[in-house]
Amino acid sequence: MFSTVLPDVLIQGWALQLSPELASRAQFGWTISVHIIFASLSVGLAPFIVYFTWKDVRTDDERFTRLRSFWVKVFAAGFVMGTVTGIPMSFQFGTNFPQFAEVAGELIGGPLAFEAKMAFFLEAVFLGVLLFGQERVSDQTYILSSVLVGVGAWLSAFWILIVNAWMQTPQGFEMITRNGVEVAKLTDPLAAFFTPRMPWMYIHMVNASVISVALLVAGVSAYIVWKKRDAAAWNTALKLAVIILLVTAPLQAVHGDAYGRHVADTQPQKFAAMEAHYETGTADLHLLAFPKSIDAITDPKAENLFTVSLPGVGSFLATGGDFDAEVLGLNEYEENPPVAMVFWSFRFMVGLGFLFIGLALWGGYLIYNGRLSESNRFLKTMIAASPLGYAALLTGWYVTEIGRQPWVIQGELRTSEAVSSTLNGTEATLTLVGFVVIYIGLILVALHVLRWLVEDELRELGVKVPDDDRWYGPVPKVSDDD
Amino acid sequence: MMTELVLLVDAYLVDALPEIWFGAVMFSLAMYMILDGFDFGIGMLYATRDDDHEKKTFLTAFGPVWDANEVWVVAFGTMLLAAFPRVYSRVLADHYLLAIGFVLALLFRGLGPEMREQRDDERWKRYWDYSFVGGSFFAPLLFGTLAGRWIFDAPTLSMPALLTGVGLVAVSVATGAAFLAAKTRPRLASDLRMYGIIATLAYLIGAIALLTTVVVTDSGGTAEIVLSLPVGMIVVLSAVAGGGGSVLALRGKYRAWLVSALGLPALLSLLVALLLYPTIYPPTGLTVREAVVSPLALNLVTILGFPALLLVLWYFKFLYGVFSGPIEDEGYKN
Ligand code: HDD
Numbered sequence: 001m002f003s004t005v006l007p008d009v010l011i012q013g014w015a016l017q018l019s020p021e022l023a024s025r026a027q028f029g030w031t032i033s034v035h036i037i038f039a040s041l042s043v044g045l046a047p048f049i050v051y052f053t054w055k056d057v058r059t060d061d062e063r064f065t066r067l068r069s070f071w072v073k074v075f076a077a078g079f080v081m082g083t084v085t086g087i088p089m090s091f092q093f094g095t096n097f098p099q100f101a102e103v104a105g106e107l108i109g110g111p112l113a114f115e116a117k118m119a120f121f122l123e124a125v126f127l128g129v130l131l132f133g134q135e136r137v138s139d140q141t142y143i144l145s146s147v148l149v150g151v152g153a154w155l156s157a158f159w160i161l162i163v164n165a166w167m168q169t170p171q172g173f174e175m176i177t178r179n180g181v182e183v184a185k186l187t188d189p190l191a192a193f194f195t196p197r198m199p200w201m202y203i204h205m206v207n208a209s210v211i212s213v214a215l216l217v218a219g220v221s222a223y224i225v226w227k228k229r230d231a232a233a234w235n236t237a238l239k240l241a242v243i244i245l246l247v248t249a250p251l252q253a254v255h256g257d258a259y260g261r262h263v264a265d266t267q268p269q270k271f272a273a274m275e276a277h278y279e280t281g282t283a284d285l286h287l288l289a290f291p292k293s294i295d296a297i298t299d300p301k302a303e304n305l306f307t308v309s310l311p312g313v314g315s316f317l318a319t320g321g322d323f324d325a326e327v328l329g330l331n332e333y334e335e336n337p338p339v340a341m342v343f344w345s346f347r348f349m350v351g352l353g354f355l356f357i358g359l360a361l362w363g364g365y366l367i368y369n370g371r372l373s374e375s376n377r378f379l380k381t382m383i384a385a386s387p388l389g390y391a392a393l394l395t396g397w398y399v400t401e402i403g404r405q406p407w408v409i410q411g412e413l414r415t416s417e418a419v420s421s422t423l424n425g426t427e428a429t430l431t432l433v434g435f436v437v438i439y440i441g442l443i444l445v446a447l448h449v450l451r452w453l454v455e456d457e458l459r460e461l462g463v464k465v466p467d468d469d470r471w472y473g474p475v476p477k478v479s480d481d482d
Numbered sequence: 483m484m485t486e487l488v489l490l491v492d493a494y495l496v497d498a499l500p501e502i503w504f505g506a507v508m509f510s511l512a513m514y515m516i517l518d519g520f521d522f523g524i525g526m527l528y529a530t531r532d533d534d535h536e537k538k539t540f541l542t543a544f545g546p547v548w549d550a551n552e553v554w555v556v557a558f559g560t561m562l563l564a565a566f567p568r569v570y571s572r573v574l575a576d577h578y579l580l581a582i583g584f585v586l587a588l589l590f591r592g593l594g595p596e597m598r599e600q601r602d603d604e605r606w607k608r609y610w611d612y613s614f615v616g617g618s619f620f621a622p623l624l625f626g627t628l629a630g631r632w633i634f635d636a637p638t639l640s641m642p643a644l645l646t647g648v649g650l651v652a653v654s655v656a657t658g659a660a661f662l663a664a665k666t667r668p669r670l671a672s673d674l675r676m677y678g679i680i681a682t683l684a685y686l687i688g689a690i691a692l693l694t695t696v697v698v699t700d701s702g703g704t705a706e707i708v709l710s711l712p713v714g715m716i717v718v719l720s721a722v723a724g725g726g727g728s729v730l731a732l733r734g735k736y737r738a739w740l741v742s743a744l745g746l747p748a749l750l751s752l753l754v755a756l757l758l759y760p761t762i763y764p765p766t767g768l769t770v771r772e773a774v775v776s777p778l779a780l781n782l783v784t785i786l787g788f789p790a791l792l793l794v795l796w797y798f799k800f801l802y803g804v805f806s807g808p809i810e811d812e813g814y815k816n
């Protein structure tokens with residue numbers, strides 16, 4: 001083992017050393033949080049790229065040449081980040097959660113292998129053509145390449161979500177003993193692939209990706225339009241993004257509402273955590289909740305929150321119609337997920353979801369009046385809102401994943417049992433620190449690259465951009481021109 | 483009809499399916515070592531270039547194909563998981579730091595060229611060059627060391643593990659040089675062939691040293707296999723491919739050199755397969771038959787996965803077809 005190579009002194013003397021379990025969980029949660037940002041960027045941006053490429057090749061309209069060339073650059077940079085953060089993901093099932101990989105191998109191995117063979121290869125090969133091959137292939141093949149890159153991204157979400165959905169609502173298997181370990185044996189592939197959770201998750205996730213990218217496109221466009229009102233391409237992009245938001249944002253809320261009911265049916269404990277519902281009985285729905293004290297942040301219970309609640313609506317939601325229905329409370333369970341994380345994450349996501357609907361309606365109203373590019377307040381709001389889609393997407397995932405704890409496979413395998421038994425705290429802490437440092441660097445680089453791309457675009461549009469090297473954060477520094 | 487369905491559940495499609503899957507997993511390992519191997523070689527040879535124009539040529543050769551090449555390691559890992567979950571788990575968990583080090587090396591290797599192009603700033607470019615070169619060196623070194631530990635059941639700091647790592651580095655440089663020579667103009671190519679020939683010799687010597695060590699120490703109980711006829715043939719064929727390739731390189735026949743150079747990692751993968759069969763995880767003595775998943779699961783990944791694999795091979799033919807031929811001065815135009 002490697003621990004023999006690392007001096008024992010280090011192992012004992014390291015005050016900050018975490019347990020292998022804690023470090024592995026933090027590492028997995030952190031690395032997937034970073035990966036998912038870039039992965040969903042690909043999923044959400046793909047339809048935009050296809051549209052811009054198609055328009056560009058077919059109409060020779062200069063606006064689409066600009067938009068295609070800009071967003072393909074963003075896509076390419078994001079794709080590399082997605083790739084380099086994706087490979088650590090597929091290894092961590094083995095390095096940190098080998099018991100999980102062994103127990104679930106028959107169920108998750110297939111989908112993960114199909115993801116590589118049907119999605120990643122497709123995406124990687126045709127991105128090569130999209131980035132470097134315009135002069136070497138016909139127009140048709142070129143457009144087709146952009147479509148296939150998109151299909152690859154959507155397929156990879158499909159296969160990976162089959163895995164995750166199975167972890168939430170596992171079925172299609174039986175437990176057997178192999179080589180002295182209790183493992184899941186596949187008995188019904190259709191049931192195992194198309195679990196009850198799968199369609200919910202896929203629609204919600206893909207739509208979330210499109211929303212997040214629409215907000216990003218809107219924010220970048222708003223910034224450029226704000227700097228240069230008559231930038232035709234960017235007026236088009238802004239309008240397009242608002243229209244897409246008008247469709248997708250309400251859809252997400254409607255879908256999310258029904259999704260919540262499905263979660264109540266299939267994972268009652270998680271639903272109770274989402275609503276901080278402790279005592280079995282009628283559940284209220286806390287529309288808005290404010291903490292009364294620090295306690296309420298770390299331990300949300302109805303009595304230490306100011307809430308705006310609809311009495312009985314929790315029950316109504318959970319059952320789809322019955323206000324008095326009994327909803328299982330957290331007190332029924334021996335071990336619960338960290339309720340606060342789940343409760344507040346859920347509120348954060350839903351709150352943002354409604355904010356996005358509001359932004360979309362505002363933008364729609366401005367389009368209707370023909371004043372979309374004139375309202376400075378709208379432009380500035382959209383600039384500020386550009387990273388919020390990702391905030392909602394991440395917190396949504398925290399609800400899903402943290403809400404499932406203590407299970408890694410709901411009802412079958414605990415996360416604590418899935419952690420590697422040969423891993424020691426030193427190694428785990430070391431790599432955790434490494435991933436944190438490196439990925440923070442990665443995110444900073446990504447933000448810089450985005451800023452430079454925007455600045456280059458502004459320069460091409462004839463706007464003077466100071467050539468300094470400082471980074472002011474995602475919201476650009478405002479000069480007094482409004 | 484019914485009986486056939488039942489067969490799908492209760493028995494492997496063909497009796498040898500577990501062995502076929504062992505072969506398929508080893509095939510993706512081979513594809514990875516061959517294809518990403520020359521990418522690593524490009525990355526290491528990149529360190530020998532000062533001229534920005536030549537650097538650009540290297541990056542152009544690397545640009546459209548590296549990501550597709552890299553996916554083979556994901557295919558290898560996930561196919562191993564799908565067919566032999568226990569082996570996937572143990573190999574990664576038991577070599578924790580090597581595995582994480584390897585993926586981080588891949589991270590730096592992948593980011594380097596892409597990020598370098600984002601800004602025209604000397605310092606920025608220089609750092610990403612380090613990232614590219616460093617990642618391209620450490621990735622094969624750590625991957626090879628991990629493989630050596632796995633195959634020979636040897637500690638990290640031991641001859642079998644380290645020699646496997648160094649061997650993979652050398653063979654990557656050899657194939658990288660051949661690939662570049664075939665893709666670039668004569669002057670650059672003749673400059674690169676010396677590196678290629680030295681790396682080839684280093685690889686052959688390293689391989690002999692490794693096999694000798696293994697026979698002497700009987701690491702992981704492999705001495706007997708190493709002394710068998712098939713392994714002997716692999717050694718001879720490697721010497722022929724390496725020596726013949728070097729001669730072709732000296733004569734300026736770069737495409738032919740490339741073909742024989744690619745034979746080296748292919749033969750190396752074959753060697754790995756021979757060493758791992760049937761004991762696929764030597765530390766626990768686990769065999770292919772013991773580690774394999776149940777018939778239904780394996781039949782399923784066969785029926786869905788093999789056509790997909792063929793399709794992937796077709797994509798590769800397409801990709802390398804689009805980007806065939808030498809790189810012009812302007813690169814592949816964007
Ligand atoms: C832009 C992102 C975004 C937005 C605006 C919303 N969601 Fe969401 N939500 C996600 C992004 C997301 C997600 C990150 O994509 C999740 C995690 C897993 C999944 O399938 O989607 C998710 C999960 C998720 C779950 C399931 C949790 C689980 O699986 O345990 C529910 C019940 C909701 N959402 C409900 C809503 C509601 C009622 C919304 C009202 C506006 C809403 N979401 C907006």
Ligand code: HEM
Nearest residue numbers: 024025028029032033036160163164397401402405408415
């Ligand atoms: C993409 C968005 C995702 C996010 C943001 C996310 C986030 C997280 C977080 C924060 C945890 C830690 C929970 C805790 O320890 O309390 C976790 C656990 C886990 N997730 Fe996810 N996850 C995502 C998707 C997935 C997918 C697609 C899979 C599988 C294919 C997966 C597999 C796991 C596993 C195995 C664990 C258990 C290990 C652990 O507790 O850290 N996750 N996830």
Ligand code: HEM
Nearest residue numbers: 038039042079082083086087089090120153156157160556
């Ligand atoms: C909901 C969760 C996830 C989604 C939607 C997703 C989607 C994607 C997408 C679209 C890509 C292509 C790269 C890009 O375009 O950015 C990608 C890359 C990758 N993902 Fe994920 N992913 C998720 C979670 C995971 C998890 C849990 C794993 C680990 C098993 C994983 C493994 C990988 C790998 C290995 C790559 C690199 C493929 C390459 O080299 O091209 N992903 N992912």
